Structure formats: C-alpha cells, structure tokens
Amino acid sequence: KEMTVRDALNSALDEEMSADPSVFLMGEEVGEYQGAYKISKGLLDKYGPDRVLDTPITEAGFTGIGVGAAYQGLRPIVEFMTFNFSMQAIDHIINSAAKSNYMSAGQISVPIVFRGPNGAAAGVGAQHSQCYAAWYAHVPGLKVLTPYSAEDARGLLKAAIRDPDPVIFLENELLYGESFPVSAEVLDSSFCLPIGKAKIEREGKDVTITTYSKMVGYALQAAEILSKEGISAEVINLRSIRPLDRAAINASVRKTNRLVTVEEGFPQHGIGAEICMSVVEESFEYLDAPIERIAGADVPMPYAANLERMAVPQVDDIVRAVKRVCYRAVPMAATA
Amino acid sequence: KEMTVRDALNSALDEEMSADPSVFLMGEEVGEYQGAYKISKGLLDKYGPDRVLDTPITEAGFTGIGVGAAYQGLRPIVEFMTFNFSMQAIDHIINSAAKSNYMSAGQISVPIVFRGPNGAAAGVGAQHSQCYAAWYAHVPGLKVLTPYSAEDARGLLKAAIRDPDPVIFLENELLYGESFPVSAEVLDSSFCLPIGKAKIEREGKDVTITTYSKMVGYALQAAEILSKEGISAEVINLRSIRPLDRAAINASVRKTNRLVTVEEGFPQHGIGAEICMSVVEESFEYLDAPIERIAGADVPMPYAANLERMAVPQVDDIVRAVKRVCYRAVPMAATA
Amino acid sequence: DSTDAITVETSAPFKSHIVDPPSRSATTSARELLSFFRDMSLMRRAEIAADSLYKAKLIRGFCHLYDGQEAVAVGMEAAVTRADAIITAYRDHCAYLARGGDLVAAFAELMGRRDGCSRGKGGSMHFYKRDANFFGGHGIVGAQVPLGCGIAFAQRYRKEGTVTFDLYGDGAANQGQLFEALNMAALWKLPVILVCENNHYGMGTAEWRASKSPAYYKRGDYVPGLKVDGMDVLAVKQACKFAKDHVLENGPIILEMDTYRYHGHSMSDPGSTYRTRGEIAGIRQERDPIERVRKLILAHDFATAQELKDMEKEIRKQVDAAIAKAKESPMPDPSELFTNVYVNDCGLEVSRPHLVLRIGPRIAELEWAKMNK
Amino acid sequence: DSTDAITVETSAPFKSHIVDPPSRSATTSARELLSFFRDMSLMRRAEIAADSLYKAKLIRGFCHLYDGQEAVAVGMEAAVTRADAIITAYRDHCAYLARGGDLVAAFAELMGRRDGCSRGKGGSMHFYKRDANFFGGHGIVGAQVPLGCGIAFAQRYRKEGTVTFDLYGDGAANQGQLFEALNMAALWKLPVILVCENNHYGMGTAEWRASKSPAYYKRGDYVPGLKVDGMDVLAVKQACKFAKDHVLENGPIILEMDTYRYHGHSMSDPGSTYRTRGEIAGIRQERDPIERVRKLILAHDFATAQELKDMEKEIRKQVDAAIAKAKESPMPDPSELFTNVYVNDCGLEVSRPHLVLRIGPRIAELEWAKMNK
Numbered sequence A, B: 001k002e003m004t005v006r007d008a009l010n011s012a013l014d015e016e017m018s019a020d021p022s023v024f025l026m027g028e029e030v031g032e033y034q035g036a037y038k039i040s041k042g043l044l045d046k047y048g049p050d051r052v053l054d055t056p057i058t059e060a061g062f063t064g065i066g067v068g069a070a071y072q073g074l075r076p077i078v079e080f081m082t083f084n085f086s087m088q089a090i091d092h093i094i095n096s097a098a099k100s101n102y103m104s105a106g107q108i109s110v111p112i113v114f115r116g117p118n119g120a121a122a123g124v125g126a127q128h129s130q131c132y133a134a135w136y137a138h139v140p141g142l143k144v145l146t147p148y149s150a151e152d153a154r155g156l157l158k159a160a161i162r163d164p165d166p167v168i169f170l171e172n173e174l175l176y177g178e179s180f181p182v183s184a185e186v187l188d189s190s191f192c193l194p195i196g197k198a199k200i201e202r203e204g205k206d207v208t209i210t211t212y213s214k215m216v217g218y219a220l221q222a223a224e225i226l227s228k229e230g231i232s233a234e235v236i237n238l239r240s241i242r243p244l245d246r247a248a249i250n251a252s253v254r255k256t257n258r259l260v261t262v263e264e265g266f267p268q269h270g271i272g273a274e275i276c277m278s279v280v281e282e283s284f285e286y287l288d289a290p291i292e293r294i295a296g297a298d299v300p301m302p303y304a305a306n307l308e309r310m311a312v313p314q315v316d317d318i319v320r321a322v323k324r325v326c327y328r329a330v331p332m333a334a335t336a
Numbered sequence C, D: 001d002s003t004d005a006i007t008v009e010t011s012a013p014f015k016s017h018i019v020d021p022p023s024r025s026a027t028t029s030a031r032e033l034l035s036f037f038r039d040m041s042l043m044r045r046a047e048i049a050a051d052s053l054y055k056a057k058l059i060r061g062f063c064h065l066y067d068g069q070e071a072v073a074v075g076m077e078a079a080v081t082r083a084d085a086i087i088t089a090y091r092d093h094c095a096y097l098a099r100g101g102d103l104v105a106a107f108a109e110l111m112g113r114r115d116g117c118s119r120g121k122g123g124s125m126h127f128y129k130r131d132a133n134f135f136g137g138h139g140i141v142g143a144q145v146p147l148g149c150g151i152a153f154a155q156r157y158r159k160e161g162t163v164t165f166d167l168y169g170d171g172a173a174n175q176g177q178l179f180e181a182l183n184m185a186a187l188w189k190l191p192v193i194l195v196c197e198n199n200h201y202g203m204g205t206a207e208w209r210a211s212k213s214p215a216y217y218k219r220g221d222y223v224p225g226l227k228v229d230g231m232d233v234l235a236v237k238q239a240c241k242f243a244k245d246h247v248l249e250n251g252p253i254i255l256e257m258d259t260y261r262y263h264g265h266s267m268s269d270p271g272s273t274y275r276t277r278g279e280i281a282g283i284r285q286e287r288d289p290i291e292r293v294r295k296l297i298l299a300h301d302f303a304t305a306q307e308l309k310d311m312e313k314e315i316r317k318q319v320d321a322a323i324a325k326a327k328e329s330p331m332p333d334p335s336e337l338f339t340n341v342y343v344n345d346c347g348l349e350v351s352r353p354h355l356v357l358r359i360g361p362r363i364a365e366l367e368w369a370k371m372n373k
C-alpha cells in the first residue's frame, strides 16, 4: 500500500486527537481552510472549533498561548504555516518552552509540538526558504525531528505528540504530495517511532551518507547511481537531529570509513558540521578520507530557477562528493 | 596604558558618532540611564536625544525601526540590553536585515550594528545566559564579531559601525570591567580592525586552541599553565565568527597538528563543530590527533553557583583537553 | 483645458477616530481622471496577465495579485511625491508600477529573469525601486510596519519634510509589532501613515474571525485614524493628502482603506471557499474602482466610451509587448548566486571550499552549456 | 467575632473603560485585615532581608524586590482560590509567598540551594509553585502575558470554571505580544485577567517616556479595563473579585494597579537617578499599603498598636529563622546539572562524550571533595 506524506501526517493528527482529548491543534488556516497545505483536512469537522483553532496571524501570541496551555497539561500542536514564521515566536519556543522544565526543576513540563513545513520549497524566495534544523537542534530542552517518508511522518508525529517535552517537527512542503509504500504495521493506530534513532535506509559498505528530510530521497538516488559504478553507499536517514543518533552514525562510519554529510540548510554551524565533530570525537582513527559536507549554498535563497537549483544540493553533487571521498573524483569541469 | 572594555566600547561609539552624523544609537536605557551597563555613558549629553534614543521595551518594534532607518541610509546602532532579548526581534535581523541586499539585488543595503552583552553572565539563570554566536553566524548576510580585549572592542566596533552590512556585535558582560593594555595606535581615532581576521594571541607549536570572547582569557591562562609542563599552545582569538578566518585556523593546525576548540555556548551545531569541519575539509591529513571540543554544557544555564561553574568551561577543562590531544592525559578522576 | 479643476464628492463621508476628517469634496481634473483610468487599467491588465503566466508555469512559487485594490496604489501616489517613501507586503506588483516601475522589469522579475527589478533574485514578493523610494516587497506579515516607521524615522532625522506610507493588510493588523512601532512612532512623532488595506480577508480568514475589533482605523487607540473607501481613488487621494499634512505636523495616523481583492490570496487559493461568488460579483458590480472612474469620465464628457475602450486595447498591447520582451530576458548569470550577499564580503567568498567543490563544477557546466548554445 | 463583615470604602472610585465599575464599598473583617497586615509585613520583611543577603553576596545575579507593591499580591490572593492560576514576571518572590510558598524554599532558591523552590536551578526570577497553580517567574519582559492567556485557554478547554491572573509591568505593557494575546483572548473569551502592575517605571524609564498613552487600563481598546489603587489591598481585592466574575462570563479584562516599588529595579540600580527621593518618601508617607491597613485595624480597634508591633517582631524572627535554615541547605548535587533538561531524554544523556570528557572529571572531583569534607 502507498500513502502520501500529507495523508500520513493527517492520519497521525487524527488518531492522536482521537486517542487523547487533551491534544488540540492551533494555527493559521488550520480549520475552515483545512490547512494552507491541507494537512489538517477534515479535523475541524471531526473535532470541532474547541480543538481545531484558527488563529490570527500572530505567531508570538498564539505560540505563547500554546506553551501556556502546555504548562497546564494540555498537549497543543502548534502549526506554523512555514517555519520561517516561527522566528516571530522563537523566544517562546526557546525561553518559555525549552527551558521551563529545567528552571522549575521539573515542576513545569511542556508537552507541545511545533510543526509545519521547513526549508526550501520551490520559487518562494529568500524569506520563505530557510531551514531551521540546526538552530533548534542547538538548544537543550528541545527535540527536533525531520521526517522523510510517510512512515517517518506517521511514526514520528505520533511520537512527538505523545512525548512529554517540546518537539520541533520539521516537515517539507515538497514531500507532502509524495507517496511511499507503507506496511500494515505503519498503518496501525498504535504505530510510533522512537525519538532519537536514525534509520539506515540503504545498507552499504564503501561510504556513509548522512542526511534528513527531502535530501534522503536524493541520497538514495545518488546511491543507486553510485552502485552502478561499483560504489556501495550506506544512506542514513537521521530522522532526529536532536537527540542526534551518534551511535548509528559512528557505527556506520566505523564500517565504511568514509562519510559524506548532506543537508539543505546553510553550511556554517549546520548538521554536517556537528556530524563531522561527532565522528572526529568518536571514530577519528576509522576515517580513511576527509569528511565531505554537501549543504545549501551560503546565500539567501534566490528566486530565479537556475540560481535556486544551484543553491540547494542536487543528486549529482552527492554523487561527486562520494566519488571524491572514495578517491574516484574526475577533474572538476568535465563531470557527468 | 590600560583601558577597560567598557571604555573601549564607549570611546568607539563616541568617535564614530562624532565622525559620521548618520550614526545613531537606540535601545533600552541607553540615554538618560547611561546604559544598563553604562556602555553609552555620556553620549546622550553629547549627541542629544535625536541621536541617542531611549526605546520602550519593544525589541521587535525598535529593531524593525532601526532596520528601516538603515534602508534609508542611516547607520543605526541597536543595543540589546542582552542578546537574549534579540530573539523577540530575530525575524527583523534575519529576514529584514540579512536578506534585503540579496533580495533587492543590491538596491537596499543595511548598514546596521546590533550590539549588547551575549552569553553567560554570573547568576542570571537560563533565560539570560544564552550565547547566540552560532545562530547568527549560521546566516548568510550577517557578520558576527566577538571581541575579547579592549583593543578588539575598540577596533571591531569601529569596523562594525563603518561596515556597509548588518553586523552582530557580541559583547560579554563579565569583560566590561576588565582592563587591557592598549597601544597609542589602538587609542587613535582612526584605529580599526579588519572584519574576518583572527588574531594569534599567543604563538605555540604543539597544539592550537581556537576560541573567542571571554574564553580567550581562559585559553591564555591554560596556555600559561601548559607551558610550565612543556606544552606550547597557540591561542587563536577568532574575533570574527562570520566570516570565519579559516585560513588562520588551518595554517595554525598545519603547524601544530593538534586542535582544541573552546566556546561557552551550547555544543551542538556550535563554533567548535564548524571549526572541526573546516579543518577536516582543508587540513585533514595534518591532524595527529582527534580534535577536542570544549563547550558549554548541553543544558539550560542553572542558577546555583556550583552548577553554573560546571555548565561553563573552566581553565582546567582546557588544560585537560590539551593534554588529551597531546596524549598526555592523566586518568580521569585524579586530575589536578 | 484638461487640467481645469473640478470638484467631486467622495463616495461617502470619511469616518474618523480622534481627528477631524477632511472634506468629502475632492478636487481633480480631466487629465488626472484619465491618468487614474489608464494607471488602474494597466495594473488590472498586468495582474491578469500574471495570472496567465503563472498558469503557464512561467511564474513560480507564490504570486499575490492586486486586482480590485488598484485605487489604493493609484490614489496614494497622486497625493505624494516620489521623495515620499512607500513600503508594502508581498502583494507588491502594483505598488512598484505606481512608483514608476517598468513593466518589463516587473514581468522579468516574476519570471526570474536577469532584467527583473531585482535581477530575478527577489521574485514576486520582493520588488523594490530604491530610486523612487519604494522599499519593497516584504514576505513576513507585519514586518514592513516597523520597517516603514524606520524609514520615516530617517526622514525626520534628516529633516527631509517627506513622509512614509506604510501598507499592511487586515490580517497583519493584529500583529504585535505594529502596536510596538506605533507607540514609538507616536512618541517620536514620526511622519508615517499606516495604511491598512482592508480587503476583508487574510488568506481564508474573514476579518471578524481574526480581529475582535475589525475597526482598523480605531485600533491605534491614542493614534488618530480615518476610514476611507479604498475603491474610490479620489477618496484615497483626499485622505492621503490630508494624512501627509497631518503626520508632518503631529506624528502618525492610520488610514483604513476599505477595499477588496478579486483574486484568491495567492495562486493556490481559488478564493471562493471562504466567500461567495455573489459577494465578489456584487463588489465588481457596485464598487469597482476602474468602473467608478470610467463613469466619472463619461459623466463629465472627458472622453467617450470608445476612447476609453481604445485606451484599454492600447494597454493590453503594451502589457503583451512587455511580457514578450521579458520572456526574452535570459536567466541570471550563475555568478549572481554569490553576489549581493554582502556589500563588502570581507573575504568570505574565498573561504568556502565546500561550496567551491559543490557548486564550482555546476557553474562550470552551466558556462559550458551557455558557450555551446 | 473576628470574621464579622465590615464595610470599608476603597481609597478612591475605580476608573473604568467600557465597563461599569464595581462599587467602592468593600467588605472585610478583623480576621482578614489582620491577615493582610501579617502577609504584607512578611513580604516586606522578606524582601528587605533579600536585599541584605544580596549585599552579603549570598544571592547572585539579578534580584527584583517587590516592597511597596505587596497589596497587589495579597489583595489578589484574597479574591481567588488556589485553583485559579497566577503567572508573573521576574519580580516574583511575593507572588510565590502569596500562593502559600514556603519561606525557607524562597530563601534557599535565592541562594541557589537544593531546598529552593526550583531546587536552586531557577534563581530569583524563576520561582514556581505548580501545586498552587503559580506558573512563575518569567525573565523575558512580556512573555508571561500570552503564557497566562494559554493557561486560561486550558482552564476554559477543561471547563474548570477557574481563571488566570496574568501580571505584567508598565514597561511590559507596550509589548506587541500582549496585543496579540489579548485579541485572541477576546475572540475566544478566555477567562484571563491582565493585571498591569503600574509602578510607573520600567527600569529607569518613567511610564510617559515609554508609552504614548500610559492609561494602561484603556490600552485594551475593545477590552474593558479598570484602574485600581494598587496600594489599597481592599481595592485590589474588590477589583479582582469583580474581574473574576467578569472574565468567566465575558472574556478578558485589564486591571491597572497603580502601585510603586520602593527599591531600585534590581540590585545594581540605586533607584534614585530617575526619580527623586522626595517622590519615594511621599509615597511611603501617604500611600504605603501596610500603613493603610495598620490604620484601619487601629481605627476599628481590631488590635492595638503594640499587638501589631509584636506581630512584626514575630515576623522578623520567622524570616531570620527561615534564612538560617536556608543557609544550611547544601548546594544542589552536581548530578542536578543534567536532570530536568527533558522529562524523557530519549537517550540524549549517553550521546554526549565531549561533555563526559569535560564535566565528568569535575563531577568526580566534586564527589571526592564532598566525601573528604
């Protein structure tokens, strides 16, 4: 059976709202409009306006309200139309949500989920394309999840809603319409994935590729191409950026001895940098080649199609990087 | 001659305001109160209320106003009482300031400085102690400066004010009262430091320590202790986190073959991670030992003195880390 | 002659909040009315053409059309000079045109081409015209409000005697940063006019569902306000003239423009799930800003119906020609990816080996493809 | 007996904004007045003791004292039950005490000890008492306002019939998030009372320098408000009772409490550069909340002057004893550094080798030092 990421998210919301009356959804256009990207389709009808709340365009205010409701023990799901708008509310995410359990020595826990599309969409320009994975994963007190497939989307969203701590749930607009095969187990309403565990999407022995969200698909395509050239790449879907599954990453690198990190966000202080550090900290002596980082270009996202394509990693960038770490690089200008 | 960091900042503000009538200062308590930390002492008297503006406690609003004024060609200096409060205004820093020159293809430049104390002070708890260096340095379009000494403070603040782009200027409250020797050159009103260049504070040959802000002092103390044990440490004061002086870092590591990174902020996606990545990218084959990262603890800042002390790096942590990368580590529990 | 002053009553009296409203009698002329007709018709046509270009996949991403609201941009422009500043949100094509923006540059930007007003790097939401004091084109709801106050701050700082028109929507009107900026604007007497373009919906949310009090002209509390028929270009002009004088003297004022967007919010919104087709048709019928001016022109015999039709045909040709020209504009040069990140990059460019490794070959490829085409 | 009702006029009539104000006649009793006297005196004494502890370097960082404002905390508490919620900013010691907080836990927290109400991890600005619905203790100006609306959201969601008192200062009153939250609170009829503790200064900034309109009870525009003498505990109680009923029925209301802080903003502020000593002395003389109650008690013969003096002596002893006890409380255990970051850390603890390498030895040292002490 196949399922789109959109349906995976929608069904996870539906099931968790049905299972726990303290779960509610708030955000812009989540109700009557059925969600700007239709993730919350049907939920207003089913759960009514007390549990599916259309908010004004006031992120700081409604995020603060969500966090306050979580202080009181409700389980809010706050949708940002895109994560770019979470910057208006970021003080509440960091100072009001992430730090409260610590400051109160465990008195005020904050079981809340912040979710919405993150990172580059298509043609939406500099203010609507930023990836916030590295920022949020920098901060203790938060958990940061980055689903790729329908299975990830269902299992991780359910885990996030059930989790007692604040969770940042970073979706990808371009994946919403993508279909993935799903097993009966994944479709079961009890299905849930563990937070903090990566998934080996494809086993390999020559090189490890770590990535998350949409880039998992690109890495898998690259691995397919590379396999035809005799390079066996192991693709790790991180699923969780915080906690980061250092054990899985290091185990893979100890096997393959080579690493390429792939991310769509800005490079400096990004996901790749942290993974590099964690491998240097734990598996330095296993590395047979320098680690390669593939990241978004270090520029605001341009609108023009050709520039945008250069600004985000492409499959052939991954292929080339893998060849470089495997010392099979071809000269720069003459690549396929 | 000696000068405190406070006086260095104050004199830099004074000189640049005197040199350029388009420079003005705005923020909470910068005027009549002379600054919450007295950095702007005397400026209201000297330049009047049109150029030294006390704002209400509305960071989003006054930051937006500052950025708008910069669009029009003024050179605002926006003081955050501490950078923790910049989160209320971060959308303007990122989306309105950092990205405008790019989105407008160079029509709207944004010559603005955001400054104030950053990171841990003493005993101010979780909401008032965060280091924002890694966050801001993640974002293209921004420059991020981190002065340590009075020379840094003067030279970099003057550079920031004269710079045509948005600059994040991260001070440290605990350094304000510290005195440093200053040369006549530094005291000259034409003095200015280049943005993007690190400073080798102490030369050495066995190991490189990279750090910034208050931790530079700790690293120098550690280097002193280490020198007595026969280890010669080179201490790099980064001064600028973005652009990061990769050339200086890599040149030093190619000489010493060993690296310890030190930062006060949270570890994940931090400064150390990026430096590690950049050394692995450029100087992998020169490394004789895994890179060690010393960072703030991965927890919100606790209030209690003993916990706080553990949460931020101490001199002996640096000493121990250097010994580890020089393979001179002593067993864990029995350290000096 | 065509510049002779005539007096026309605005559609309705202005409603006001803690200020005496201006008179309903607006002064205009044949020449002005004809230019209003031409400018608004051009905007209308350009937006409809953008709709088609979007459907033909020549415009990507978001695209927020302004048809229905033309009287606001045009009436405002008639009241000010280009030394005064304007800033708005993402629904910015017509604000750009009103400031004298080039039609080819507008379409080229929409299609991401090198002759675009932001050289293809900004896109639909990020039009600017710095030389005419048009400051964009902002994608974050509400953000432009403090930015506009900052522009006014600079105007006052430099004692320019100019003002800023700071546009935002009914949805944006609830944003906290607006209240923060307004307080400072009032404390510092900034010459800023907050123009709330109330088109009655923020995306799919009707004003009353988003605002406990949708009386936006009163929402400044201690700041005066006027409610203006934003479908009547003369009322807009009258209010903007009044407001400009007011703010130079007294600091900020709010103008709520009662207007309407015919299209959906952006291209993915059919615009008909949260409002009835009847509602849209009724407004077109009774309040359309272009038809209002057409009637005035005809009533005063400033032109014949046929002459106006001809003008519209002319405009259509002009728009088509601009599009054809814009389509010929090439994509931006690949090197543009890295320009304009900074005015002065302080050596950052050379310190990004990972990007050279990744993007370098692709730029090389593109150069090669260009040479072989 | 001591619970017999008496009627007392509040110091002044309530000023009101779009709502009929409650009556000036407040009901109280000997018992209540004596408890007000006791509670406020205890708070006063505790804050003065905190001042000394700070000067003795036993309290670190910031420390915001509440003396002068006691009538707000105490009067509010008298109007509600512990099922109702309270949230405030960093000036939170007395809000905690009013909620039944333990004096030893308060001082232990101020000194960063393990018996502190946040086990020493929160500090002066981050007191909580979850079991009495006291939600802190927030350091970011204005942030507690939407948070409090969220608590009220949960109360309404669960149909609890309880309300939230959401406290903020005159400086915070300009924060945009307040206006955002208030709009939603009004749209959703949340049972929240916004209590603006107007002590007339936000740090060194007088209200009129920070607010174009310092009439904070009117700043809700479409939300009703009352202005209350915040130095008159009976007026506070009267207003809070009224407000609680109001919000359960109608949604939010704003109560502006006209009050005063005797100390500087925090410990580094002498509190005398931006206001005159005469101003402070005048308020102490004429409006002190404790003296007002003392006079009432004496006027009604509910106690003698000497009995009240004895009570104060008693309180002083109680505070000293609490401090002595708090001083004995040890520092938190080093392991506390890593607890409470998460409720469920999903294995994060084990994946931080750099921290084990760095902090591990220091924890080991501390353990060793403990064992050898």
Ligand SMILES: Cc1ncc(C[n+]2csc(CCOP(=O)(O)OP(=O)(O)O)c2C)c(N)n1
Pocket (backbone or CB within 6 Å): A028, A057, A059, A081, A085, A088, C091, C139, C140, C141, C142, C168, C169, C170, C171, C172, C173, C199, C201, C202, C203, C265
């Ligand atoms: C802070 C923020 N939140 C959400 C969005 C998504 N968004 C874009 S436009 C819009 C509706 C704005 O409505 P209004 O202010 O009435 O302006 P209009 O589109 O009607 O011109 C929304 C929710 C955004 N761009 N920025």
Ligand SMILES: Cc1ncc(C[n+]2csc(CCOP(=O)(O)OP(=O)(O)O)c2C)c(N)n1
Pocket (backbone or CB within 6 Å): B028, B057, B059, B081, B085, B088, D091, D139, D140, D141, D142, D168, D169, D170, D171, D172, D173, D199, D201, D202, D203, D265
């Ligand atoms: C967002 C933010 N900006 C600035 C500060 C620094 N600060 C702490 S308290 C304060 C003054 C607040 O005044 P007011 O709201 O009147 O409360 P009061 O201290 O008088 O009780 C300021 C500026 C802060 N904590 N948070």
Ligand SMILES: [Mg+2]
Pocket (backbone or CB within 6 Å): C169, C170, C171, C197, C198, C199, C200, C201, C202, C203
């Ligand atoms: Mg609208």
Ligand SMILES: [Mg+2]
Pocket (backbone or CB within 6 Å): D169, D170, D171, D197, D198, D199, D200, D201, D202, D203
């Ligand atoms: Mg105050």
